[in-house]
Amino acid sequence: MTAIGIYGSNGRMGRAIATIVGDEGGRIAGGVDAGGDPVPLAQAADVLVDFSTPAALQPHLAAAVAAGTPIVIGTTGLSSAHHALIDEAAQRIAVLQTGNTSLGVTLLGILVREAAARLGRDWDIEIVEMHHRHKVDAPSGTAILLGEAAAQARGTTLSEVRVDGRAGLVGARTEETIGFSSLRGGSVVGDHHVIFAGEGERIELGHRGEDRTIFARGAVKAALWLAGRTPGRYQMAEVLGL
Numbered sequence: 001m002t003a004i005g006i007y008g009s010n011g012r013m014g015r016a017i018a019t020i021v022g023d024e025g026g027r028i029a030g031g032v033d034a035g036g037d038p039v040p041l042a043q044a045a046d047v048l049v050d051f052s053t054p055a056a057l058q059p060h061l062a063a064a065v066a067a068g069t070p071i072v073i074g075t076t077g078l079s080s081a082h083h084a085l086i087d088e089a090a091q092r093i094a095v096l097q098t099g100n101t102s103l104g105v106t107l108l109g110i111l112v113r114e115a116a117a118r119l120g121r122d123w124d125i126e127i128v129e130m131h132h133r134h135k136v137d138a139p140s141g142t143a144i145l146l147g148e149a150a151a152q153a154r155g156t157t158l159s160e161v162r163v164d165g166r167a168g169l170v171g172a173r174t175e176e177t178i179g180f181s182s183l184r185g186g187s188v189v190g191d192h193h194v195i196f197a198g199e200g201e202r203i204e205l206g207h208r209g210e211d212r213t214i215f216a217r218g219a220v221k222a223a224l225w226l227a228g229r230t231p232g233r234y235q236m237a238e239v240l241g242l
């Protein structure tokens with residue numbers, strides 16, 4: 001049975017993964033949290049999952065690469081420097097990084113890409129997300145993932161068109177930008193809506209997470225799929241066959 005090591009094991013996601021791992025046919029190799037040594041776990045596990053904090057990504061990747069152990073990275077709030085580290089690690093081990101491991105959001109990403117490619121550039125794109133009061137990063141990793149899908153479909157990159165949280169006298173909307181709005185409160189697991197606003201009509205594509213189990217199941221499926229793969233950077237859509 002594939003042994004999965006969890007970075008961030010005492011967190012909300014770490015605990016959700018431990019609860020369902022057996023249902024998916026895996027087992028837990030162990031866990032590491034703040035202050036723990038990531039190296040022994042990387043050596044003991046067949047595959048790692050990381051749902052911790054961006055500051056820990058570098059040591060977690062280094063431990064995974066040194067041990068030759070594949071890793072699923074679910075941590076969000078990553079910078080372009082983190083993505084460069086992931087690309088480097090993916091030359092040595094199998095890596096899957098995603099802002100959202102759920103089946104629903106993985107499909108939503110495909111639908112958003114399709115809509116953005118088919119609708120004219122005069123359709124404005126806005127992304128609204130809401131999460132629980134404890135979430136520390138904004139916009140969410142999922143909102144960024146969806147924005148990237150839309151930007152790529154329009155032949156650009158998100159960094160060129162991204163506008164975060166408008167406030168004050170910001171002026172009229174600039175054409176072809178993608179706007180992000182983040183709401184925080186209560187126990188909301190994760191809601192995302194991508195709004196395509198045209199002249200006289202709007203299309204809204206969305207997803208509401210009702211239980212963290214959706215992310216945990218996707219993460220464990222990804223881990224079991226990744227174990228034993230050759231080095232490279234893989235996608236959730238490949239894992240789920242979408």
Ligand SMILES: NC(=O)C1=CN([C@@H]2O[C@H](COP(=O)(O)OP(=O)(O)OC[C@H]3O[C@@H](n4cnc5c(N)ncnc54)[C@H](OP(=O)(O)O)[C@@H]3O)[C@@H](O)[C@H]2O)C=CC1
Pocket residue numbers: 007008009010011012013014032033034035036050051052053055056073074075076077098099100101102137141215
């Ligand atoms: N991709 C996806 O589908 C999803 C991604 N996420 C993302 O996963 C991350 C974690 O979310 P969540 O579980 O809610 O957060 P929590 O704050 O509940 O858990 C974070 C965990 O990481 C641990 N941690 C902190 N620093 C380190 C470190 N240096 N090394 C190892 N572990 C460390 C914490 O340990 P301690 O308690 O000791 O500080 C804690 O156990 C976030 O970035 C979130 O956005 C969340 C849901 C789904």
Ligand SMILES: O=C(O)C1=N[C@H](C(=O)O)C[C@H](O)C1
Pocket residue numbers: 076099100131135139140141142143189190191209
């Ligand atoms: O922090 C969370 O809780 C979540 N984080 C991920 C994100 O940033 O998109 C995924 C999910 O929405 C829950």
